[in-house]
Amino acid sequence: MPSPLFRVVVYAARDGQVAPAAAVKSPAHALADRRSIAVLPFTNITRDPEQEYFADGMVEDITTALARTGQFFVIARNSSFVYKGRAVDIKQVGRELGVRYVLEGSVRKAGSQIRISGQLIEAESGSHIWADSFDGALENVFDLQDRITENVVWAIVPSVERAEIEL
Template structure:
């Protein structure tokens, strides 16, 4: 089990993971985790225990900040000895899937506290992430500025370039874009593909841009598949895969990836994006009651995400609940006053042209202006 977890964590490019031979020297010993951190030269220590009572097994784990001693993440798993291998796979997936976003959020906090003179390109990238998660016009402007600053420090820092491409692409969907954003986003994403073949996070961002802005669905699918091959337990990678598959007219596959993302990281900052993707996928399947339910959940989780507003509107129109659809459309236009049907036709990210037409038609029926 420990070896599987070490292997899984080692697939995250931004992690420096101690080899099994070093970490196993602490097996069965009562140790001070701060001392372990100092001896191994690491910031975080993952420890756990396995207890057995009859045919039942209980596995517990905790991630500790080795400097402050604070718990970053804890969880417990239970199962039957007869299913030990299935339980082992479940624990590995859950631990690796949860530890990555937990450490990322902790590192974001650390980056915010650093004095300006000690800021690195990676620190600027970390500072940009919560501004992206804010899903606000001001936040997106900050992401542009911070990723540009990171690239001025390190022009070869592909994570910053990938996030910069993604934020430009998403800005179009949110109606916060600049005139050349679609073209620039596509160019930056293709540069990332050439420069970051082994960085799953960069590839995830690039894949979504290639699908949405460049509309090269085959390339986007190949790119997101490579991202998940490099890090199969990345919640945000599966969220990205969900959207790439949705844009590529594969809604059932998309739904599987969105659910996997939420299972790996139930309180992920991108959860609202995944929920919205499930709703959009059900629209494509013409399962409108389910689309509405998921769209409403997405709006509750992330109220400023434009896609979720549109999911709710189309579902209500298709369910012939026109008064509610018109109310939902007014909320959309209050949040995004420059959004129009013309813009939606221009940015149409869907491989399925029939769905794209139904989508625009439903928005028009609700009262979204031409």
């Protein structure tokens, strides 16, 4: 059997990485391969600049906690934060980031009390999977963030499992 004189390998470049074309997956493949989620920057409804730090910290804590569960392919905080301060179309965000689920939320303050609201949305259809709000005192902000993060993550995981059973 004659041996080939040469071999052609096609390479693809994406996000600054080069790989054989067969090994490159589009973001849409993340949808089929694993549960995928992006946590968008929370909206600071109070317009108090001090609450921007709190809102950003909540997003970072939730993103980290979701990644630790091992249940999701979680989009990095820096990728999600390109949407900060912008009105977004969740369906478009899902396509651009290659995720099936998007968590969005808001932070508002009244005196020493704070309320964080969150909604988990299935990106392709735009339908809400889960929504809730959490109240607390700002006296110990880290304890409050930890409690809210734990509640959000423990609510999201079973909500996604139920949603995927219904699909």
